[in-house]
Amino acid sequence: MTWVGTDRAPILGKLLSENSLTNEKGYVTSVINRLTYYDKRKTHMSKRPTIRDVANAAKVSTATVSQILRHGGNELISEKTVKRVREIAKQLGYRPNLLASGLGSGKSNIIGVISSRIDIRIMVRKIEAAEQVFSSRGYAVIVLDARGQEELEAEYVSFLARGLLDGILIASDTSPLLRSEIKALADRGHPIVTIEPIDGVEIDCVTVDRVLGAYKAVSHLLSLGHERIAFLSGDPIKRAIRDRYTGYEKAFRERGLGVDPELVVAIAAKNPCEEGYEAAREALKLAPPATALFCLSDDVAIGAMAYVRESGKRVPEDVAVVGFDDIQVGRYAATPLTTVSQPAEDVGKQAAKLLLDQIDGKEKRKRPRQIVIEPDLVIRCSCGAESTTHKEA
Secondary structure (H helix, E strand, C coil), X not given: CXXXXXXXXXXXXXXXXXXXCCCHHHXXXXXXXXXXXXXXXXXXXXXXXXXXXXXXXXXXXXXXXXXXXXXXXXXXXXXXXXXXXXXXXXXXXXCCCHHHHHHHHCCCCEEEEEECCCCCHHHHHHHHHHHHHHHHCCCEEEEEECCCCHHHHHHHHHHHHCCCCCXXXXXXXXXXXXXXXXXXXXXXXXXXXXCCCCCCCCCEEEEECHHXXXXXXXXXXXXXXXXXXXXXXXXXXXXXXXXXXXXXXXXXHHCCCCCCHHHEEEECCCCHHHHHHHHHHHHHCCCCCCCEXXXXXXXXXXXXXXXXXXXXXXXXXXXXXXXXXXXXXXHCCCXXXXXXXXXHHHHHHHHHHHHHHHHHCCCCCCCXXXXXXXXXXXXXXXXXXXXXXXXXX
């Protein structure tokens, strides 16, 4: 196995919780004050509509409005009423007072999303989809960027036990310390859902079948006649990387072929485009060189294609390239990228619904729920297939 790349990429996005939480009430107040400040800026300091305004306009009780906007309604409220109340609330610009309702219910009305890499585009799509579901139920969402620091991850998880958050969505790889903290909280019944399986921790999870995705991609390349297929991999300590390798190896094994260890080029994945460029260099200088590159992500694949072109070779005539994720830029690359499509929005929405079920106390089960979503192989030009763009089951 070859390693390339060491520098850490700058983290994009803003960490809303920048300071250590030494004053819990002060923290929650500062969050709400910040939300209120921006709300006032948006409405030019005009009078803020109340729940009673919505109720009067919809000709229903304030309790009905609260039930609809906080819990999506119930079996006693018609779909027509739910739709009318939501439309009126939107027209009036009504937003629930999270701090006030939290003080009355003993809840914070805030959900934390813990991520160690909020600069990864596929992760952003999952988080945004989850945030839409949470917002529709009246929850504020705070993305807590741990920047890969174990102590910071553990502190963020502790917010749940301290009552600062009503639930946590884990959207990152987990360190041993974080796994220990998550297990302790989950065992005590705190609402936690992850979008990555956590080794040794039984917890509700929504994820993509990466083994199947990698298997589809590599099987396709093998069917096109390639046997020197390099895997531009990441850190094998991570479950997502191990899953990809398992699918990669399975495709070879089913055809009676072995995997050449030299063809597995590991990168740090902190600067994926740059590291993909360097990893492609390593794969193509092997003797004999790789004729195809299966990349851990589309960003890595884009960097790899750049090196292939700069080396005087052509994609896909000389080197086939397949990515993983199906980010938008891959569709419009100079050579449109064949890739494994992660249904990111579906993952985010289903994870959010699982977490809300936990918060609401619904569907209590002895065994954690695990939802595994099947990815598609999206065939474009970069793999050399003659067919036009389509999804392969």
